[in-house]
């Protein structure tokens with residue numbers, strides 16, 4: 580059976596990349612009843628102030644609802660409220676090989692020059708991610724391009740577990756080999772200041788990204804000031820190949836209006852940025868500012884969000900617990 584799952588880390592403000600690469604896509608498929616969680620256990624792989632972590636978790640949940648997720652369709656929950664994530668992660672730590680983790684580029688980026696001072700959690704981060712996914716036997720995981728390598732590791736872990744424990748006597752494989760779903764025009768939204776760098780919450784320049792909580796004026800100003808080249812938009816999609824900034828703005832337009840790059844070029848090819856940018860600013864404000872406004876309303880009512888998270892956690896536990904119990908049995912744990 581098809582099961583869709585994804586999550587976002589509880590580590591600070593969300594931006595347009597998270598919205599187009601993840602959130603909006605969750606909303607688009609919500610009739611398939613996805614599991615959508617807040618990765619608070621992943622967040623603490625780098626220091627998070629305990630006084631604000633729970634609030635950050637609620638904020639991501641608010642973003643889910645504000646973007647249009649319906650908690651009756653999507654199961655929305657905090658990762659740490661389902662202890663089976665940690666149990667399965669430990670077992671997977673013993674399935675994954677050091678060599679596999681050594682190849683993970685995100686660890687290299689995030690640990691930088693200070694590898695020996697990084698948390699061990701930051702290193703095994705992708706193993707916890709595999710547990711998040713396989714605990715629900717998820718078959719499809721919608722994510723942005725930057726998560727591709729983690730999804731490949733998840734497939735390797737599933738296959739090795741199945742091989743080592745999972746298919747006794749030729750039974751069907753225990754864990755599915757999950758498909759990453761990296762689709763649409765905005766799987767890698769780039770910085771508004773540099774078309775070769777990913778839009779990211781760690782970029783020191785706030786002008787490089789549109790935050791979910793930015794108001795209409797801020798959104799319009801950031802698009803007006805976005806870096807471009809002096810040429811008008813090309814008449815064909817191929818003409819965007821060597822023009823990263825132009826391509827990024829075209830892709831953002833396509834994703835915000837749920838259309839394709841080709842359609843945007845059909846409408847705006849040959850036009851200058853003097854025409855295209857105001858149209859993009861108007862569209863971005865129209866789509867994004869109601870989400871920000873709704874988020875502000877929702878964050879003012881934590882009791883409502885907490886009720887949604889509590890209910891989601893119960894539903895998630897009901898699915899996760901039998902899977903982890905079965906996994907422990909396959910591994911051979913006492914009493915399992």
Ligand code: TYM
Nearest residue numbers: 585586587588596597600601618708722723766767768778
């Ligand atoms: P996180 O919290 O960094 O990002 C959340 C989602 O946003 C996508 N994204 C982008 N998409 C397009 N353009 C960008 N510039 C951009 N920046 C971020 C990410 O690809 C992601 O889909 N490890 C995950 C969280 C996680 C998870 C999981 C995801 C934990 N367990 C299980 C799926 C399944 C992460 O840090 O995402």
